[in-house]
Amino acid sequence: MNSFGARDTLDVGDKTYEIYRLDAVPGTDKLPYSLKVLAENLLRTEDGTNITKDHIEAIANWDPSAEPSVEIQFTPARVIMQDFTGVPCIVDLATMREAVGELGGDPQKVNPLAPADLVIDHSVIADLFGREDAFERNVEIEYERNGERYQFLRWGQGAFNDFKVVPPGTGIVHQVNIEYLASVVMDRDGTAYPDTCVGTDSHTTMENGLGVLGWGVGGIEAEAAMLGQPVSMLIPRVVGFKLTGERRAGVTATDVVLTVTEMLRKHGVVGKFVEFYGDGVAEVPLANRATLGNMSPEFGSTAAIFPIDDVTIEYLRLTGRSDEQLALVEAYAKAQGMWHDPSKEPKYSEYIELDLSDVVPSIAGPKRPQDRIALDDAKSAFRKDIHNYVGEEREPAEYSKLDEAVDETFPSSDPVSLSSGNGGTPPLHSAAVGAEGRPTNPVTVRSEERGEFVIDHGAVAIAAITSCTNTSNPEVMIGAALLAKNAVEKGLASKPWVKTTMAPGSQVVTDYYDKAGLWPYLEKLGFFLVGYGCTTCIGNSGPLPEEISKAVNDNDLAVTAVLSGNRNFEGRINPDVKMNYLASPPLVIAYALAGTMDFDFESDCLGTDSDGNEVFLKDIWPSQKDISDTIANAISQEMFTKNYADVFKGDERWRNLPTPSGDTFEWDQESTYVRKPPYFDGMPAEPEPVTDISGARVLALLGDSVTTDHISPAGSIKPGTPAAQYLDSHGVDKKDYNSYGSRRGNHEVMIRGTFANIRLRNQLLDDVSGGYTRDFTNGGEQAFIYDAAQNYAEQGIPLVVLGGKEYGSGSSRDWAAKGTSLLGVRAVIAESFERIHRSNLIGMGVIPLQFPEGESAASLKLDGTETFDITGIEDLNDGKTPKTVHVTATKEGADPVEFDAVVRIDTPGEADYYRNGGILQFVLRNMLKTQ
Incomplete structure (x- = not known):
């Protein structure tokens, strides 16, 4: 559709393009840049149903002071x-x-x-x-x-x-x-x-x-x-x-x-x-x-x-x-x-x-990117923070409050991958307090490769130049290499206990290091190329050397990591490392030279030169002119055109991988990584009518701020859990379990890890955390959530989940919704939803319902032992979305609890997805109609 007559042409050189002119819509000229992009998107994709003239006018008439209320449909290019x-x-x-x-x-x-x-x-x-x-x-x-x-x-x-x-x-x-x-x-x-x-x-x-x-x-x-x-x-x-x-x-x-x-x-x-x-x-x-x-x-x-x-x-x-x-x-x-x-x-x-x-030189840590510390204050801040990690038992990170904490990767920001066997942060032993008022526990380490040295609390165990954030920036990458050059020329070396890694985000970095002749200096300090990938920033730091790991764990040392990344949450970087700091690439190298966070770069020297003079950070810090001149001489357009000329081709390993051919994939029934999911099994060409829910049991009764991190499988796979049992049954050794992230293509593993987070508290059980519930097919006995769901499925019993406020907040993890659906959950009833997870549930055929305003499972005295009947869902078959559906919760010896739950299917498109059993089914059926 073209309600505003915006379709026009634009001549550039000898080529003419069709465009949709924003100036055809009054008001768009005053919008911020980002909203102009959204306005053009709506203008170009207007279809009269999901994207209407009203939506375009709503963005053109955007009120900067208003709270967001208008839902739009953004179509990414x-x-x-x-x-x-x-x-x-x-x-x-x-x-x-x-x-x-x-x-x-x-x-x-x-x-x-x-x-x-x-x-x-x-x-x-x-x-x-x-x-x-x-x-x-x-x-x-x-x-x-x-x-x-x-x-x-x-x-x-x-x-x-x-x-x-x-x-x-x-x-x-x-x-x-x-x-x-x-x-x-x-x-x-x-x-x-x-x-x-x-x-x-x-x-x-x-x-x-x-x-x-x-x-x-x-x-x-x-x-x-x-x-x-x-x-x-x-x-x-x-x-x-x-x-x-x-x-x-x-x-x-x-x-x-x-x-x-x-x-x-x-x-x-x-x-x-x-x-x-x-x-x-x-x-x-x-x-x-x-x-x-x-x-x-x-x-x-x-x-x-x-x-x-x-x-x-x-x-x-x-x-x-x-x-x-x-x-x-x-x-x-x-x-x-x-x-x-x-x-x-x-x-x-x-x-x-x-x-x-x-702005002053800064680092951030020891566990959140926003906890900035001026470099001048780093030593005193460390001495203050170290008391939280040594000498007393401490609470593990409050993951439920880290709505920003996890991305769609497998990482170890998920609490599952914390180092102790029970999934929590290990209790810390009492520690001696040194003369300077900080905990100290010096430990001598003997290493065949690195000799004999002493490490203590605060030792820098990992110094990693890593992550897209900084390795794409030539100024800080060249700055780091020049600092390495100056350090080597002064006779300085990285400390022997530091795991030093260099993982650029593109091969162009290698080219300009080569051209500038800087690689030898980085390598002299131990910063050899380890890979072109995220590595340490997402928890792929690899193990510490065995003797260092043993010393850390045997003596419960609070050692540190310094990385040029974007995330430093507890447990994320390495299971042996308790405190993680974000820093620029030059400062990563500086901390490798210092070897400890208990270091003041202003007053503490990094070592001595060949003449016995003390060397401080300011003595080796490269000037802006040196950095700019090196960039000008070392980086060229040809480096980018050469490296990206055949970017999809790959090396010999990639090209020599035996690869299946054909329009459809030949699934390997023995694979534990890639399996055909059951989303379309038995799916008819036309959707069957949606049905009310009868006799449903509660799989989980959850509190406020349950995040997608609590629901979605992430981190390492623990022995004895349903996912581990599945891998065991397929002959996979414990050492080869790998992570949930690496096995995201296998729904069998992922279902078994859904709702299995060790921090999840299912209120059907008393004082139990982790992936457990009461199985009412088995007298209400405690069982793994996955096992109980299988038993319910065998008896044809549908499931519901009850939640509190902000259900599904956090990163928009697909498996939080996929796993919920595949476990047999038909509805989630919560006090409020995070927007994207609510949408994802609909996309997987699960109906999101909200308790009446001011009500909750607790106020309605629901304890999760009830059976649930939900009527009114079938009204969706008439092409309209009901505002509410009627819920009746029944249990023996008590009067039924009845209430009208608000239906959180908010757009016509979402209603189409739900009627089809999910977004993929909707798209597939539309494809069949247009073939």
Whole structure:
């Protein structure tokens, strides 16, 4: 539809593009950049049903001061995935192909309707380090562990149109995105429009630095977007962030971003867009913009975006985009009022400002990205914090409150992967207190490779240059290498107990290190290349050397990690390491030289030079001129064009993988990594009527703030659990269990890990946490949730889950909804829902219901032993969504409890998904109709 007559043409050079003009809609000229992108999206995808003229007018008439209330349907231009989250998406597409064929359709018609790219970057682990062959060996081990998954992805790359895979050992998804995949303005079938992109990893927001609007979503939304379905969202509040002034000498982009993270966390930007504006924007290099965009999940915002300007164009030119593309980006942005003009300041919902000259060198820790510490205060802050980790038993991290804590990866921010056997943080032994008032417990370690040395609380066990956040930024990467050069020339060395790793986000980094002649200095300090992937930042730090790990655990030392990453939650980085600090790449090297967090770089010397003079950090810190000159001489456009010329080809290992062919995938019945899920088993071509729920039992009675982290399987697979029992029965050794993340393509493993988080408290049981419930097919005995669900399924008993406030908050994990559905849960009744998880439940055929206003399971005196009848759901068969359904909860010896639950199916599209049994079924049936 074209209600505003916005369809027009744009001439760029000798080419004409169709565009949808924003100036056809009154009011859009005053919008912030990010909302202009959304407005164009609605204008171009208006269909009169899910996207209407009213929606377009609502965004054009956006009130900056209003609370978000209008739900819109955003249709991303493309989808990007990493391998852990991407595998189940491609598993579902492969399964859909078979289902189409079984229903008489053409399997080849099942293809992504929006371009989809998958970058394999989450699987490499820094097992080996500090040696020349570390990269080669780590890649070999990666292939040994993940061969099945990689074969499947290679099949998908050949079988599906508009789906491409960037092989292992190439780079980190977000860096590959900004350096190659992102176009800023798309040209598809002659139509030009803003490049928008959702991704199955929360740090997808790195592309915001390029002016590309997008953010991390769960697998269900990603699959929907790939199949042409929109993503539901509320028109957000937009926070204007004004940058002024210039950075002082010695202050890095990392210091800026840690400062911004602290500021925005304090301000409160969860669910909002952040948009950088003002004269200072032009002074921010693109790599620094990307660093700021990348940390959006750490602020809590949905997106953190910069508008398009000359800096954007120059970066696109440097990274090898074509002249034709550069011309299109500039012409389109100017025609649509999306080109940054500091003189035309839009209205924002809220305002915040940072004078860059106020930023000081900083780190963040010991467990959250927003806990910034000025470097000058790092030693005293450590001495204060160490008391929380030594000498007394402490409470484990409050994961339920970390709504920002986990992304769609497997990581170990999930409490399941904490180091102690019972899943909690181990109690700490009493510790001696040194003369300086800090706990001390010096331990002598003898190592064949590293000699004899003493480690104590605060020892830096890991120093890792890692993560998309900083390894995409030449300024901090060159800065780190120059610092290494200066240190080596002064005769300094990394301490022998430090695990030193270098994991760049793209091969371009290796090229410019080579050209600048800086690799030998990094390697002299132990920073050998270990892989091109996320590594330490997502918990793939690999084991500490055995003798160090033993000393740490035997003596309960609180050792530390320093990494140039974006997340440092407890238990995430390494099971032996209790305190984790984020720092710029140069400071990572500085801490490897210092060897301890109990260090003041201002007053403590790093060692002595050949003449016996003390060497301080300021003596080896590179000047801004040295960094700028090295960048100018070492980085060229040719490096990007060469490295990305054949980016999907891969190395010999990738090309030699035995790969299945054919339109449909030949499932290996013995595989424990990739299995055909049952979503379409027995599915008819036309949906059967939805039915009321009768005689349902409660699988779990849960409290407030149950997150997708509590529901979704993540972290390591513990022996004795249903998932471990399944792997045992398939001949998998305990050492090869791997993680839930690596097995996301196997629904059998994932169902068994759903609701199995060790922190989950099911109130059907007293004082029991973990994946347990009462099984009323077996007299109400305690059982694993999975086992009880199987027993209920055998007897044809439907299930419900009762929840409190903010049910499903946290990252939008697809398996939180998939696992719920596959366990046989038909409805979730909660006091309130997090928006995306609510939508995901509908996408998996589970109806989200809300207790009446002011009521809860507790106020209604529901204890979970009742049977539930829910009537009124069948009204959906008439094409309308009822506002409420009637719930009757019955138990022996008590009067029935009756109430009207609010139906949280909020849009016509969601109602269609639910009537079809889920979003994939809806899309599949539509495909059959159009074939």
